[in-house]
Amino acid sequence: MTPVEWAIVALALLGAFFGGVAAIGIVRLPDIYTRAHAASKSDTLGAVLTIGAVAFALQSDLSTVKSIFLIVFMFITNPTAAHAIARAAADQDIEPWTKEDDS
Amino acid sequence: MTVRNTVAYVVDRGIELAADRPVELHFVDVARTRAVDPDAQAELGAASDLLDRIELWVEEDTGGETPENLTVITDVIGANQYLFSPSDYADVLLEYADDKDIDRIVLDPEYSPGGSVPMLRPLEFELARDDVEIEQAPVDRPTEQTVLARAASFRKYLTVFGASYLFYMLLSSWKPIDFATGFLTAALVAVLLAPIAFSEQPSFGRIGKQTIRMLIYAPYLLKEIAVANLQIAYVVLHPDLPIDPEVVELRAAVWGDAAVTTLANSITLTPGTLTVSVTDRSFSIHSLTAGAREDLFEGGLERAVRFVFYGRDAAAIATPRERGDDGGHSDG
Structure with a gap:
């Protein structure tokens, strides 16, 4: 395997790992706000790493440029969406879960 | 007026x-x-x-x-x-x-x-x-202006048109037909979106500088995002789920729509913090762990965003903590 292929595999695996973390986080975390954390951060990185793997794999100028634009737009839109969800929750007076709620 | x-x-x-x-x-x-x-x-x-x-x-x-x-x-x-x-x-x-x-x-x-x-x-x-x-002054305001759409100047149209055309051509195959369709598309975009695209008159010099500084900012943000994700992965996969969420208030020293949006999104992307709402310059931030709150009030991100939008001198303003803002206790 060439170094580029190693990079593709590594990026894809890392992307899958963080995608998995996002999914597990959404199941395990207690409330909408904490779940939004998992959805906004891990999910973004997972998707971005996977698209990075795609950029390497395609190896054509145009598709690589397009992949990079996709990454940029994910970085802009994902946190915005998470913010919209969290704010919608706050507007409906949903109280954030705290440690005390655990007992 | x-x-x-x-x-x-x-x-x-x-x-x-x-x-x-x-x-x-x-x-x-x-x-x-x-x-x-x-x-x-x-x-x-x-x-x-x-x-x-x-x-x-x-x-x-x-x-x-x-x-x-x-x-x-x-x-x-x-x-x-x-x-x-x-x-x-x-x-x-x-x-x-x-x-x-x-x-x-x-x-x-x-x-x-x-x-x-x-x-x-x-x-x-x-x-x-x-x-x-x-x-x-007890004067009547004419009518409530819509905040989004403003009368657009020629320069705004030109900026939006130029940016869309450039973007279109970047993604095209550079055939003659692409120049024509790109021109039409960019013109349409400019006509439809120029009135809402900028809150201020765009200045090419400023946009250029901000773009360059944004490129310096990007690696820093990527590093922060990587660290953030390792922490989240650790917390989420840890058997005890060691979280201590709390909503804190941050009164950030940034001005303007673009800077506030950039900071809000950067906060959401980085260590255990999620912007819930922004009123004036007061950010309401949900933080997942105590460590995340520490980082937030160290103000690294805020400083970096100021650097991007206002330059190096502005980056030297005191951190939120030094300004006496320790979150949670401020009354907004």
Whole structure:
């Protein structure tokens, strides 16, 4: 395997790992706000790493440029969406879960 | 523009009072300086233009001759300071008022030095700490302007058109037909979106500088994102789920829609913090762990965002912690 292929595999695996973390986080975390954390951060990185793997794999100028634009737009839109969800929750007076709620 | 009516109101009151005693009317504009901004000169020019117009209006309202007891003074203040919060503006105004023995401050109801970030109410609140009387001029606002769409200048159309055309061509195959379709698409985009694309007149120099600084910012942000994700992965996969969520308030020292949005999104992307809502410049942030809160108030991100939008000098402003903001305890 060439170094580029190693990079593709590594990026894809890392992307899958963080995608998995996002999914597990959404199941395990207690409330909408904490779940939004998992959805906004891990999910973004997972998707971005996977698209990075795609950029390497395609190896054509145009598709690589397009992949990079996709990454940029994910970085802009994902946190915005998470913010919209969290704010919608706050507007409906949903109280954030705290440690005390655990007992 | 309610400034015209505010001036009329002030002059009316002045003439009324001048019947009994000498009255000085001071019209001041607090310079929206960012001493580091390339636009500082233009801003100061705009401020003195406004004051010139006010002088003309005063002449109009007094019928050409000012009553004996009435003195009119105009001034630009705060030009050599970096002002970033309502309390800074209040400091400058109160200092001036103190200096000149002023007993009443009238604010224009549309005064908004923070761009589209509303600042009148916090400013009024800050001014109230002194015993000067504060009031908003009781003038009618024409109609509530829609915040989104503004009359677009030719330069805005050109900027939006250029950016869309460039973007289109970047993704195209550079055939002659692409130049034609790209032109049409960019024209359509410019016509539809230019009125909502910028909140301020775009300046090519500033956009260029901000782009370069954004490129410096990107690796830093990527590093922060990587660290953030490792922490989240650790927390989520840990058998005990060691989280300690809390909502904190951060009063960030950034101005303007683009800077506030960038900071809000950066906060969401980085260690255990999620922007829940933004009012004025007060960020309501949900944090997942105590460590995340620490990082937030160290202000690294905030500083980096200031660097991107205002340059290196602005990055040196104190961190939220040094400004006495430790979150949670502030009353917003």
